[in-house]
Amino acid sequence: MACGCNCGEDELTKQLDIIIEPYKGKPSGLIQVLTKAQELIGYLPKWAQVRIAEGLGVSLQEVYGVVTFYAFFSLIPRGRHKISVCAGTACYVKGTKTVLKTLREAIDIKPGQTTPDSRFTLEIVRCIGACGLAPAMIIDGKDVHGRLEPEQIPEILEKYA
Numbered sequence: 001m002a003c004g005c006n007c008g009e010d011e012l013t014k015q016l017d018i019i020i021e022p023y024k025g026k027p028s029g030l031i032q033v034l035t036k037a038q039e040l041i042g043y044l045p046k047w048a049q050v051r052i053a054e055g056l057g058v059s060l061q062e063v064y065g066v067v068t069f070y071a072f073f074s075l076i077p078r079g080r081h082k083i084s085v086c087a088g089t090a091c092y093v094k095g096t097k098t099v100l101k102t103l104r105e106a107i108d109i110k111p112g113q114t115t116p117d118s119r120f121t122l123e124i125v126r127c128i129g130a131c132g133l134a135p136a137m138i139i140d141g142k143d144v145h146g147r148l149e150p151e152q153i154p155e156i157l158e159k160y161a
């Protein structure tokens with residue numbers, strides 16, 4: 001994964017070119033290439049989008065359109081663990097604001113941001129299908145933590161070193 005500076009960009013560019021190669025001039029491979037590029041880099045920075053657009057023969061605008069259409073793709077560096085705090089109605093009523101406040105105090109980032117050590121990315125989502133456990137959050141898209149009390153949150157975060 002890229003560290004955020006340009007130190008590894010040359011090597012990443014070479015690896016990205018290897019990903020693009022089988023799809024040269026094939027716009028239909030755009031999603032596959034973007035998926036692999038994101039696995040390689042950790043997100044889809046502009047330089048990678050430009051290279052992909054040139055390689056596949058599509059416009060940068062089209063690449064950007066796909067990247068911003070699918071929630072799976074990210075334009076910003078992501079942490080190793082994604083914390084998704086539910087702001088659906090049931091959770092909101094039962095304490096989403098408190099959950100977010102506690103998280104912000106614990107990891108010092110706002111929704112949409114990643115911690116400087118790339119450990120966590122914080123985001124707000126709509127109902128995660130666990131309304132009976134409100135207020136809830138889901139980590140890494142699979143670990144649901146519900147009936148959250150502020151004092152539990154630091155302990156939960158400890159599990160994601």
Ligand code: FES
Nearest residue numbers: 088091127130131
């Ligand atoms: S509203 Fe939060 S899980 Fe449904």
